[in-house]
Amino acid sequence: MSEISSEQIKEYVLRLADDAVVQGHRLSEWCSHGPFLEEDLALTNVALDFIGRARMFYAYAAKLADDGSTEDSFAYTRDCREFTNLLIHELPRGDFAFTCVRQYLVDEYSLRFMEELCNSEDPTLAAIAAKAIKESRYHLRRSRDWMLRLGDGTAESNRRMQEALNELWGYTHELFEADRFELSLANAGVAVDPSLLRNEWLTAVSTTCEEATLSLPTENWSVRGGREGIHTEHLGHLLSDLQFLQRAYPGLEW
Amino acid sequence: MSEAMKLFEVFIRSKRGLDHKHVGSLHAEDAAQALEYARDVYTRRSEGVSIWVVESSMITASQEDDCESFYDPLDDKPYRHATHYQLPEAVNNM
């Protein structure tokens, strides 16, 4: 771990923070729009978990940066090209089917990812991961349940879930691709090599989809670029929402 | 919507050593889902260590208006209550 600089760890931590804040933001958009009250509250709990996760990662990045950065300066004053979240998180919330399928695909990934990150030689990362694992287990139980209920519900719910799955599939490949930077951190025992998670993830997703009477997409298309700041057009709109006050009235206490 | 979700009653044990206490109800499609929602709805501040849910229709309740016949026969045994026994002040916190 000695050859890894804190600047590098910070860059890595920001990736994970951006993933969490963008996912949390999309989930928070559901508040008061849920299909019934119980689910509205439950979805908000998941949103809160992701925002909490983002804050822990950003706070750690701020500490590593040691240049006056704060969790909020990272979240509120960087532009699209500086955000390094995976694209799947930033896609608009869509209908409830889209939100459920995305959440399920992300949860299957996130749980495995955090279980690996728990072994990081960086103790702060390992500690954040340990907390995240507990949340992710609960998230996955919920989202997997929705896959079954809605996949195997009515003809309409099945159609909506299948459409969502088809739409999202092309964004899942990126989850398992590590660039050279991430690989070097993984080799040093700090980061997770996500390519190692793919087989297990695919097996789990296949099993769930089969049980949910959904078919895994076979089309060969994929989109990538989030880790390099090459985003979909949606992120800019998300940021203009998220960052509005900090941009309109810069440098103030809130 | 054609059919309503079921109504479940929720009981929470707030800490070890205490009874489960009725806290309210919620709507869910089955018991497993009701349990998940009970966690989200009734324990947002970690109020519980254990949750019970039961379909409201499964509860058989005494009619409280019949309480004269239901409880009165038990009410003539004041010696079942601690307050029945007048003790000296020195030991009265027994």
Place this chain on the structure above:
Amino acid sequence: MSEQHEQIFQNRIDAEEKIEPKDWMPEAYRRNLIRQISQHAHSEVIGMQPEGNWITRAPTLHRKAILLAKVQDEGGHGLYLYSAAETLGISREELIDALHEGRAKYASIFNYPAITWADIGAIGWLVDGAAIVNQVSLQRTSYGPYARGMVRICKEESFHQRQGYHIMMTLARGSADQKHMAQDALNRFWWPALMMFGPHDSESAHSAQSMKWKVKRQTNDELRQKFVDQSVAQAEEIGLTIPDPDLIWNEKRGHYDFGEIDWDEFAQVIAGNGPCNRQRLTHHRRAHEDGAWVREAMVSYQKKVQQRREAA
């Protein structure tokens, strides 16, 4: 028979005993409770919207988490109250239908728009503040499930008013723009907050009977006075001005005197003609309709599971 029942019922109330779901109760008591509890429940749920409007734009991650948790609490409180209403033999679906068809009301304050971040502060401080004054009083209401719901809600809401006041305090101590934003929010929300307590006691259709049944424990005017009295010092503390030229301490009464509410505006908003009435109902109706396929799928899935279980 029914007269005898009615006497037992009123005796119980006079003795400060709670009425429980399976007790005999006058039909009018039941109807009055359903009206009041469902109106309260709808207020919590519709109240998610103006604050929900700022969740994605909250200025810091900390504020965002607080606001999200707060709005979630409002939903939870709506749920506790629907749950209390359901013990009176009416379903949540019926209550929501009544809301959508305009037969049920909700607090008129939520028909005003939350247009700046300071409005989130003002809503927490004033709207939750007013609601808490009312709810503290309702912890002693005569219907058991309603009273217990109120106890739970009061316990959870203590942070709501404080977080709102904290936002106002931060803004009032901030830049000139921020202070202006805070004062502007107070100007717009003060009078609607006073309207939350309803018409004067002399004008209130339900007041006398509700007091006799101890559904309400203090009158609209008593509660409104309490709210004004507590708010003045809070505004002074952070250097904001309550927008009422007639506001003055009355030594003799031991209370603040304050100006008259614009009752025409109140009547207009109650009648559905406030700035956001239509928007709020449309939002709620749309979420409900958009969720219909989800609820149908759940029922259908459950049937399949049942059939499989029986076949096995």
